[in-house]
Amino acid sequence: MKSETLTISLEKSTQDSIPFYSPSQPFGFVDEAAHNAQPSLNIFELNSGFNVPYWYASEPITQIQQDENGCFLDSDALVQTLWEKDGAVQPPQRFVPLCFKAAVPHAGNYRVKLTLTARAEEEQLLIFHGCRCLAWKGSVRQGAVLSICFSVNASPIIPNGKTAAFEKNTLDIAVVGHCPALDFVSITPIEVPTIYLAGDSTMADYGAEYPYHPAACYGGWGQALDLYLDGSVTVCNHAHNGRSTETFRNEGHFDLIQKQLRPGDFVVIQFGHNDQKHPHLQAYNGYPENLRRFIAEIRAKKALPILATPIARNVWTEQNGKLTYNDLLHDHAQACIALGKELNVPVLDLHQAAMDEIIRLGRDASKIYYHQGDWTHTNDYGAVRAAGYAADELRSLGEAFPDYLPLIQTVSASSEPWKPEAALLLEKPARLAGVKDPNGTEEETAAQDHQAEKDGGDALARLLAAVQSACGQSV
Template sequence: MYSLHYLFGKDVQNPASAITVSSLDLYSPDKGYGFVIEKNRRSQELLQIPELNSAFEPWYWLNSEDISILNQSEDGIFITKSDLYHMEDWPIPLHFKVKLSTSGNYTVSLNLKNVGNTASPIWIFTGRRRLMFYTQTFPVSSELHQTFTINISDIIPRSKTSVYTDNTLDIVIISQANIALCQLDITSSPTLPTLYIAGDSTVTDQSTSYPYHPGCSYCGWGQMLPFFFKPGICISNHAHSGLTSETFRSEGHYDIIYKLLRLGDFVLIQFAHNDQKLPHLAAYKGYTEKLTNYIHELRLKGAIPILVTPLARNTWLGDGSYNDLLIDYANACIQISLKEHVPLIDLHQFSKSFIKTHGLENSKPYFFPNDYTHTNDYGGLQMASYIASELKHISSLENFISCTIDNEIRSLLQVTQMIKLPSPPSHYIDRNQSNHTVAFTDIEDCKDKDIIISLASKGIISDRETLFRPNDLIIRIEVLEWIIKAIGFVPMNVYNDYYSDVIGHEWYAGTVEVAHQNGIVDAFLTQKALFHPSMPVTTEELISFLINSYKCRKPLHTTFTHTGIELDNVSSFAFNAILSAFEIGLITFPFDPHEKLTRSQAACYIQKLITLLQ
């Protein structure tokens, strides 16, 4: 049986079978073990691929900085960080990496000790940032022994097209306290069963930045699921951002799982978020066909498929009602489950109820800041807890799952504080903004040049052409495309033929679909089933688009105190939108509601909206 033993204390007695590690031991493939900090991460290309490592990376403005300081005590090795300008309360990872003889299933045991003078919460992750352990308080001088069973497997990393061999184990300890890694034992466990996961970005092992905050970390529920499992089964997550039920196979991810499957292994499957953007993967057509094929093939290998309905988004309409964009796909999953007699976990219903109970604003702390699709670590843990509780009802899995939520985890799952992303230092922002160039050759003398460049740098305005045409009138479809990108509405390549003057093959049909789904355009402006995509946009029309979009992301608490404001010229459909825009500072009076706006003027309004939503 293959095994490795590491000791980390200073002057520790070294059994013949153990490897003693010092704070100077940085990982390299030749050495085969060591710590990963900024210094060796910058010098080794493979350490910069999140999926082949711990998936912890410095914040982008800290890439050239040395943050981590390794320290060695008599008990073990712990990490401290250099002085940072405003993130002193956010911890950094102690990351130890080991090269193993092969991929597969392993049993990992580690000993930790708090060698500092403060108690603190502690997180333990393995592999691609999979949560294995959390406790709210790790007292001073206390010791901790934990054992996990983990899977290491080959993977096709993000933006890569070929399979990368991965036979390395990553251990990460996160804490504000000085938590020393004292001992690590690794033993191959090839006979353990494996639970594989197939899915998209809402399921995948997301990377994060450090110094670490769970609220500022993208998270798929698949990477939180190991926390709820006892040793004895291993989880192998092959979900990836951007995948559909079709591309999971065509891009090679399914083949990795299929070759490894053994009798009695499990496969959790959740798709839909990207399928819904493609006409041929409609819920009751291509999507159903692809999922059904997976079920049949997995059963031929003796594996047990389990369907998961798609995670709901925190999407709302301007009238305050919940906007369910995935209900057809959830219902299709349920139909497949009934027809094929496959276990089903209705995550869509659970997450939708969770979001509707909390409401738009109180759901935001469970999602990555300014994102309405992807959970953060708090939300990922919340969804994984539900998945685990449902898996416990599957008889062959019940003995592996420990989904009892104690007070510590309950407090972690109840997040009330709004979370903001940290900002880079001002000199970094200035340096990078000044370096951004656009192809436009006609904005040099435009007074709104900086706003246009800023929107182009964010991808809101396309700069693939050389002319921006700042003084041309903007048309309805152009400004809606900008708004959809600025707000972050879910893009669509599907169009359901709502309007007689928009046909499915037009480049902007998906934009019309998104505008319709989210109630951006007032019904008054689309009478007789006409969308008027090429019509110039007036001020009051744009304001109504912007306010309708704003309300999908943030509640409006306007009092409509408009004493002295001249509104006689405002059309009835735009009246309340104009008042709301005035009260939140989107417009000032006087203004001409019927003025046809230029592209430059529209860009300024878009920038104001972005600022108001931050």
Template sequence: MTWRFDFGPEGDFQEGYEKVSRAALYDDKLGYGFVSLGKVSVKKRTNDLLTGDFCIPFDATFIVDVPNGNYIVSLLIGDAIAATDTTLKTNGEHLVLNHYKTVAGQFAREQFGVNVRDGKLKLSFGGLAPRINALEITASSQQVTIYLAGDSTVTDPVPGNFPFSGWGQMLNYYFKHDVVVANHAIGGRSTKSFIDEGRLDRIREEMKEGDFLFIQFGHNDQKKDEARYTDPTTTYPEYLKRYIDAARSVKAIPVLLTSVHRRYYDQAGKLIDTHKAYLEAVRQLAAEEQVALIDLAEKSRQLFEQLGPEGTTALFLWGEPGEWLNYSNGIRDNTHFQEQGGLSIAKLVVWGIQELQLMPLTMFLKAADV
């Protein structure tokens, strides 16, 4: 099943494509369109049907109604007489293009994977000079899916929380269209509460042979309330093993990750380990179960100590009063990340994938970005 769209002013369009003009406001009967038209404009440069015209979707979101599942999205971007600069996020605010540039007269086709769970495929545009000439969306059952189970350090952001970011939001950016990230992580959850809420069951229902389940908890397993607390020497590894067993039950591949560190330093500038026994529990379980381990705690420790207390404020959710619209009174958060931090931690995860030579994931990395 494939959807094709040709963007630009009303008039001629490529056969087999739906024409999308500035008037294409989304409604559920049409099944596609821009959420708002306030910053959408159109332009025609030449008579070429796909490359000769385009939409300028400045801070605009385009939606297409599609069945839940995985998709390969192909985007044509360019301008006959001007340079372009396009940033693009998909479902879950997953970053797929970051200031993607073309020069005048260049037309580039980019592909990426998208996981849809709410019946809508969303493309949110940004950048200094965004363009979209044409779009193709194709349903796919052949992609490798990385399922993420975790907490707020992994999760996708909720609307109105920019620049909050979990590293799972940014992982898609490093992969070609052959890989899709399905981020089921959610803030405030522990290994226990995630399972008790049925979230692991939903992942298991979707996972297929050859997929991956990345598992990173620990922050909330330390919380002393009954709904979330697990003991690092007993119940924490017991619950983690249930994730391993769920993946193996469908011949998917489990990957354990130690908890990313919080931003706390001692007087010597060394990072303070706030997870302690929870980290060792993950390492020991990975060895016992012969499960791939990405030691994100160690990788983040090295990064945070290299950057130091001042440098890490550019990664964590820190802001002065008025710096971020959604945190206008200022914020000092030493646990959660802003988007630059999410992108940096996702890169550490990718380095772990490379070190482990997790196939076929390593084959599908964008070499220029890692």
């Protein structure tokens, strides 16, 4: 295995020039020019997940420099230059990510080690791998050197909007901060268990636009789970927007997981949000039966299934000026718990954990954790919080499930709280008003996929009432 280790030093003394990734260059940084020259870099699931909004595609925002500490960009200066060109500041503080990409020889699990130097005081440095999977967050003093190690998975995935699997034969690292310098990267194949995630949009990977802010993007809790693990396992997220227990199988996502499963791997299954919108996928018919089938097939591979209840929405009803929480997912959550007891499968009750916190904070205070105008889908702050629920639930399993101890023991101590800060979505500046979206739409795909959820709690409640009425049930 040691002979397969890829070691990259990015200091000026060892690199004649700043490397940029391309088909002929097996490792390097990714900027706007690379995105424009290589269309495959714009499939977010196969890359870092960071990209500029379409109106900035021709703007040379990412300006990477090099010195004895490695390669870096001065995010504050780059963002300030952009705002000056636009003639308007889009607060609060936002960041340009330093994105690095390296080819790997085959699908599988890898241990990544990196070293960076904080060229400025970093109050909240973020390190992502893969498609914006958060591996580390914390503060670093100016001049300090940070060395960290984390484990990643590279394997085929069916991207959003595609019908076939794409090979994922690269690893991505993105560092978000004021002015961090990436100095050293090593990538080594390893043999460790993998946690596969099967679920819907609340668990899924999302891209993010930059200049980046954690509140101005979508984030699924599967993207933040690594933050709570010690590197003894990897996470492979196959969750997708809009999927139910039925469509996740019919579109090939579960088959792709099955092809990769090895004895001792884990599969976390979380559905319900989209099942409940269909008469034949209610809590008393198709939903638990589809979960039962997933569990049987996972066990047939000598892998270990885990159920997760659907995470609660921030949905309330108002009557006579009084707000009352509206638990639209109660039945599906209870069906999931009952099936876990019946089949002796551990259940992560994310529904109860999220609902308790939403009720504690209240409707309006909870909004900071959700995408702007959305009642269901979290931003990056909410994703980290929800992944914390999953970590807490895993810890609580204790010795009740001895076969799962290899996973339970990898769950590290709770991450430091991440204080949320509000931010609006990026807006197109007047100087670029004539720039058209090359995809022919002014709305991002995720926003369109999530429109039913953004119409508000009352509209969603009416939809579900109509479904249950067709089934002869009542809400």
